[in-house]
Structure formats: C-alpha cells, structure tokens
Amino acid sequence: MSVSRLTTIALLGLITVASIPCIMILHFRVGTFDLMESISQKAPHLLLGGPAVLRTVYSHFGPLDAQLTSLIRFFWPVVTGATPELSLFGVYMGGQLLSCLALVLIEGERKGNAWSPIGFPTFWATSWVFIPFGFVQPIHNLIHVLFSSQGRAKGEVDANAISANAKRIVLLPVSLTLGYIIPSFVICLPSPEVVSHHDRQGFLIAWQFFAIWTAISQFILTRLVSDNIINRLLGIGESPQRRAATALRYTYNFVLMVTVLTHSLILDTVLCHAFIPSYFPATIDQLHPLLVFQPISPFSNEKLEAFERGILSLLQYDTYFAGASSLIWALYLYSCVKPNATFAGLVGKATLFTVLFGPCGAALAVMKERDEAVFVDSTESDTPKKQN
Numbered sequence: 001m002s003v004s005r006l007t008t009i010a011l012l013g014l015i016t017v018a019s020i021p022c023i024m025i026l027h028f029r030v031g032t033f034d035l036m037e038s039i040s041q042k043a044p045h046l047l048l049g050g051p052a053v054l055r056t057v058y059s060h061f062g063p064l065d066a067q068l069t070s071l072i073r074f075f076w077p078v079v080t081g082a083t084p085e086l087s088l089f090g091v092y093m094g095g096q097l098l099s100c101l102a103l104v105l106i107e108g109e110r111k112g113n114a115w116s117p118i119g120f121p122t123f124w125a126t127s128w129v130f131i132p133f134g135f136v137q138p139i140h141n142l143i144h145v146l147f148s149s150q151g152r153a154k155g156e157v158d159a160n161a162i163s164a165n166a167k168r169i170v171l172l173p174v175s176l177t178l179g180y181i182i183p184s185f186v187i188c189l190p191s192p193e194v195v196s197h198h199d200r201q202g203f204l205i206a207w208q209f210f211a212i213w214t215a216i217s218q219f220i221l222t223r224l225v226s227d228n229i230i231n232r233l234l235g236i237g238e239s240p241q242r243r244a245a246t247a248l249r250y251t252y253n254f255v256l257m258v259t260v261l262t263h264s265l266i267l268d269t270v271l272c273h274a275f276i277p278s279y280f281p282a283t284i285d286q287l288h289p290l291l292v293f294q295p296i297s298p299f300s301n302e303k304l305e306a307f308e309r310g311i312l313s314l315l316q317y318d319t320y321f322a323g324a325s326s327l328i329w330a331l332y333l334y335s336c337v338k339p340n341a342t343f344a345g346l347v348g349k350a351t352l353f354t355v356l357f358g359p360c361g362a363a364l365a366v367m368k369e370r371d372e373a374v375f376v377d378s379t380e381s382d383t384p385k386k387q388n
Contacts, residue, residue, distance in 0.1 A: 005332070008332040009142065012145065012328060015321055015325045016135065016142060016325070018321070019132065019317070023317045026298050029301060030304050031304050033307075033310075035307035036074060051192075052191070055069070055198055055201040056069050058202070067130070068205050071129070071204075072201050072205065075204055076201070078311065078315070079204065083312070088266055089266070089315060091266055092266040093319045095259045095263055096319050096322075097133065097319075098255060098258055100323075100363075101176070101180060102176065102251065103360075103364055104121045104124050105121045107121065108120060108122075110163065112148065112150055112162060118140070118143065118144050118147075122215045124140050125211030126212060133318045134320065137321070138321060138325035141326060142325075145332065150162060157374050159375055162374055163240065163244040166247040167230045167247075170233060170251065173250065174217070175217040175218040176214055176254075179211070179212075181258065183203070183213065184207065186203050186207070187204050241375060245371070245375040248371055249372075252368040256368070260357050270287055270289050270293075295317050295320075296310070323363065326359070326363035327363040329363065330364075330366035330370065331350060334349075334367075334373075336370075338373060349366065
C-alpha cells in the first residue's frame with residue numbers, strides 16, 4: 001500500500017509548524033540568543049572569553065556586517081573544539097547537510113522541475129544561512145509534494161521528468177567538493193596555529209555561502225570539461241536516460257560515501273568515548289551519547305548559563321527536522337513508484353538506512369532507490385520484445 005499523498009502533506013506541514021517552537025521560540029525562552037548578543041556588548045568583544053577578538057567588519061556595509069557578525073558568534077564555538085559535544089555534532093551535521101544539499105541540487109536539475117519553485121536549488125540552499133535549515137527544508141519538501149507532477153503519480157513515474165542533464169549531474173560531486181567539502185575542512189583549521197583568528201572568521205563567513213560556491217563551480221566545470229570526457233565516462237551511444245541514470249548513480253554513491261563516513265565516525269567516537277574510555281586520555285571528560293545527540297526539551301523554561309548548549313540544541317533540532325521531513329518525502333516518492341510496498345517495509349527501510357547513514361543520508365538513499373526503480377522500469381518498457 002503506497003503512502004497517502006494527503007498524509008504526507010499533513011506530516012510535512014506538521015513538521016514545518018513544529019520546527020518553529022523547537023528551533024526558534026525555545027531558544028529565545030532559554031536565553032541562547034541573549035547570551036550570544038552579550039558577546040558584542042562587552043569590549044573588547046572576545047569570542048568565548050578567549051584571545052579571539054570578534055571581527056565586526058567584512059563588507060563595510062553596516063546592516064550586512066551586523067548579520068555576518070551574528071553568524072560568527074553562533075558558529076565559532078562549533079569549529080573551535082572548546083565544547084567537544086558541540087564540535088562533534090557539528091561534524092555530524094555537516095555530513096547530513098551534504099546529503100540534503102545533494103537532494104536539493106538534484107531535484108533542481110530534474111527536467112520535471114524546470115522553472116518550478118523546486119528548480120532554483122541555490123536559492124533554497126542559500127536561505128539556510130539566514131533561516132533555520134530545519135524550517136526551510138520541510139517547506140521545500142512540502143512544496144514539491146504539492147506542486148510537482150512526481151508527487152501525484154501512482155505506480156508509473158515519467159522517467160523523462162526525473163531525468164536531468166547527465167553532464168551537470170556527473171560533475172556535481174566535484175562541485176560539491178569544491179564548494180562545500182573543502183571549505184568545511186578549511187574552517188576547521190586551528191587558529192592561531194595555522195591561520196589567524198581574524199582570517200578564520202573570514203573563512204567561516206565565506207563557508208556560509210557554500211551553495212553559491214557550489215553553483216559557481218558547477219557553472220565553470222560544465223564549460224571547462226569537454227563532452228568527450230563525459231561521453232567516455234557515461235558511455236558513448238547510450239540513450240539520454242541511461243546516461244542520466246549512470247550520472248545520478250555516481251553522484252548518489254559519492255555523497256552517501258561521505259555521509260556514512262561522518263555518520264559512522266562520530267557515532268563510533270561517541271560510543272567508544274562513553275563505553276570504552278580507556279581509548280582516550282584520562283584528562284578528557286566522558287561524553288555520553290545523549291549529551292551529543294539529545295536536544296533541550298521544547299518545554300524547558302530553564303535559563304542557560306552558557307549559550308554553547310543552546311547552539312548545540314538548535315543544530316540538533318535543525319538536523320532532525322530537516323532529516324525527518326526529507327525522509328518522509330523520499331519514502332512517499334518511493335511509494336509512488338512502488339505502490340505495492342507495505343507500510344512495514346517502508347518503516348524497515350527507513351530504520352535501516354537511518355542507522356547506516358543518519359536521517360538526511362537515509363532520505364538520499366531512499367531517493368536513489370526510487371530513481372533506480374524508475375529508470376529500470378523505463379528501460380524494460382523501451383526494450384523491444386523478441387519474436388518467437
């Protein structure tokens with residue numbers, strides 16, 4: 001039995017609404033944002049009370065610089081490692097965000113989404129900088145189900161609608177590496193040992209616009225890389241749909257590989273730290289998995305003493321709401337192709353993939369299976385039957 005479209009719309013709408021009190025209202029109530037603001041109120045504006053002075057000028061345009069400065073106050077403790085549980089979850093979220101970024105970019109490339117709201121992936125991904133990721137992604141998924149033809153088909157999805165320019169898709173892993181993965185490593189370089197505190201804050205601001213850097217990389221690569229190279233990679237003489245299917249497979253596998261590495265690395269580190277402490281120096285405090293992965297209760301009224309705990313909770317809710325909505329959305333689209341799939345089978349698939357890849361990675365893995373099923377069915381229907 002396929003998942004009901006109305007049920008999917010209701011669930012995505014509920015997740016969108018529920019994200020508001022958990023991600024935004026809660027952190028006004030417990031004082032996260034007030035504590036962050038206090039940093040800029042006290043000269044000489046030291047970050048985390050240490051030697052790093054808060055940089056307040058980037059563009060020399062006051063309103064923009066004020067917004068960018070607030071991003072530094074938020075993300076600085078994530079990358080410094082001063083709060084281990086926050087930095088560990090920051091790495092975990094980085095891998096999950098990559099999967100969601102890939103989902104949004106791939107959907108934007110599909111022929112069936114051209115000139116639709118989903119067809120502008122850079123806009124969606126850039127909005128994550130200024131609007132919580134866990135709020136924007138459910139809206140993206142909800143709009144797709146409401147307005148995309150793919151969200152209304154049952155049992156037979158047009159392979160041409162989910163197809164895309166094979167050259168652009170196969171170059172997407174390189175663009176993601178240049179625009180997102182490498183900048184993510186750069187902001188983790190220690191300061192002042194490798195880069196100055198001042199420069200590191202500049203890199204951290206530049207990282208916020210990873211969607212734009214990815215789009216620029218994609219634009220340049222599609223013009224620099226010759227069609228002959230792409231033809232040899234995807235197969236000369238193959239149909240456009242076969243080429244698109246191969247390109248999508250490459251991209252899905254690359255992103256899932258990076259996601260599973262970060263997912264398993266953080267899980268293994270946290271579990272070993274908690275239950276096999278002999279592997280770690282005695283000077284390092286014990287990290288319980290709940291400390292890394294459990295957010296503040298949305299009903300809490302207790303004021304925080306340090307805003308790092310609030311930042312961690314906000315990032316946790318961001319990841320969980322974005323991941324849950326993307327997984328529900330992907331399962332619904334998968335059920336449109338596989339209407340005979342049982343509810344128990346869908347739940348089992350979601351559980352297995354979440355254990356392997358995390359929530360956002362699970363959504364990407366389900367979408368990969370959906371695409372494979374559509375292209376296989378399309379190929380079989382186009383193959384002429386042999387005459388007896």
